[in-house]
Amino acid sequence: MSETPVGLTNLSKWAAQFHAAGELTRRKYVVAFTMGNTPMTDLLVKSPSEKFFQVQVKGQFNRAQWLTGKVSDTKSLYYVLVYLPKLESEAPSYFIMPSEEVRTIVEAEDRRAKREHLKPFASGMPWRAAEPWKDRWNLLPP
Numbered sequence: 001m002s003e004t005p006v007g008l009t010n011l012s013k014w015a016a017q018f019h020a021a022g023e024l025t026r027r028k029y030v031v032a033f034t035m036g037n038t039p040m041t042d043l044l045v046k047s048p049s050e051k052f053f054q055v056q057v058k059g060q061f062n063r064a065q066w067l068t069g070k071v072s073d074t075k076s077l078y079y080v081l082v083y084l085p086k087l088e089s090e091a092p093s094y095f096i097m098p099s100e101e102v103r104t105i106v107e108a109e110d111r112r113a114k115r116e117h118l119k120p121f122a123s124g125m126p127w128r129a130a131e132p133w134k135d136r137w138n139l140l141p142p
Contacts (some may be wrong), residue, residue, distance in 0.1 A: 015061020016082035017042050019092050024055075027137060040072045043080075051141035055080050056099070062086075067124040071103035078140060081130050096128040096139050105129045 021031045021043055022136055030046040043055040054074065059082040066081050079102045081095040105125040112118075133139075 014060040017057045020057045047141040061066045063127045065124045096136040097133045113119040
């Protein structure tokens with residue numbers, strides 16, 4: 001029997017969005033949820049210095065590939081990748097990346113898959129590719 005409950009992917013999406021919004025709010029950002037009305041943006045954010053930007057949140061309960069899909073060219077878009085450990089005693093991990101960095105990594109992974117004749121699964125990047133951006137909240141507009 002699988003350890004993964006049915007619908008865990010959808011749960012991770014919502015849990016990740018709420019965790020990301022909570023962490024941004026704790027850091028004095030103002031956050032609004034788009035509620036799925038904008039496919040490439042999960043959160044609309046105003047920084048403490050009143051700069052506006054968008055956040056795409058990706059969440060997961062395991063250390064698998066970060067599935068990003070197509071990455072937008074929007075300069076004011078940031079990704080917050082949220083790892084939600086299965087044990088409630090463990091805190092979530094956050095990886096904050098500008099969309100340009102995500103796009104560069106995803107495109108390189110797509111090229112590698114084609115070069116190695118791998119069956120395409122979905123656009124994304126390996127878990128380890130996000131590690132340099134762990135807790136890089138300083139990359140967001142001040």
